[in-house]
Amino acid sequence: MAVEQVSQAQAAPEDRFDYFWSQHGEWVEEPNVRRGGESGVQRIRRDDGQLLYAKRQTGHIYRSWLFPFGRPTVLRELDALTGLRALNVRVPEVVFCGARRDPVHQWRALLVTKALDGFVEIEDWYASGGRERHGEAFHDQVLLDLAQNLARMHKGRWQHSCLYIKHIFLRVTGEGETAKAEVALLDLEKCRKRPLSKQAAAHDMKQLRRHSSWKSADWEKLVYFYETAFGSAIKGL
Incomplete structure (x- = not known):
């Protein structure tokens, strides 16, 4: 076969x-x-x-x-x-x-x-000073693009099932005010469909919270962007 x-x-x-x-x-x-x-x-x-x-x-x-x-x-x-x-x-x-x-x-x-040309692990981007170099407005773009990708995945009822920050990659193109953030997801071996989109959303977002290094203010901003894109609040975030 x-x-x-x-x-x-x-x-x-x-x-x-x-x-x-x-x-x-x-x-x-x-x-x-x-x-x-x-x-x-x-x-x-x-x-x-x-x-x-x-x-x-x-x-x-x-x-x-x-x-x-x-x-x-x-x-x-x-x-x-x-x-x-x-x-x-x-x-x-x-x-x-x-x-x-x-x-x-x-x-x-x-x-x-x-290969995801130009992408790096988001944690490596943070460690190399990417956030400080590009500024907070650009960092909001990073969180927004991540939130929108996750929301599209979950609205389609796909659950990543292994959503750790190490599986989130980032590519930055351009400089200054024209800089653009693009986020990609990797390691989808355990990804599967769920009966309800909210089941997928709740599982993955809670898992990401446990397995990420974002401080409370960053997490709250990510959740705001995510719930706006998803179209409803997720209990427990």
Whole structure:
């Protein structure tokens, strides 16, 4: 069985799964054993120089009532990436996704995405003095763009499920009054649909509060921007 999504402009070999499986690069997330299998992420370059990230998995599955015998987690992540991009939520672009069973009936699976050019972890931006360099008005732009991306995700009933500040990335373009903030979300492996948008919102926003370093004033501003974009208040924020 193979499932794939490939850019139309990409000139890849006929068997794209074997092609990408044979590519190797620097590990940015060392393989770890969980969910009965192994998963890790490598940084690789395509022939045209495009920087890519390849998540490689063996026997790394999740089970649900729809998939009681297990399904590779990268396929759930593909569902989320596709759904979120359709909602105009800024996430990595998928180059390829595929899954196969090997001769011993274990899943081998791949998810290859384009690098988020120009983006850095938002915590690294803070640590490098980005907030002080660009000023408080620009920092409001950062919080606003984050809030709007999160609200679009939750209004679509998608729950990130692992919304830590380390999974929030920022790109700054321009200088001075023309500077623009763009926020992107990463690590969507556990992302899933919820029956109600408020369920997704409450889970993720409370989780982000626990796993972020914003002071109270910044958090209150983020919540204000978020609830304005979401269209209603979320109990407990």
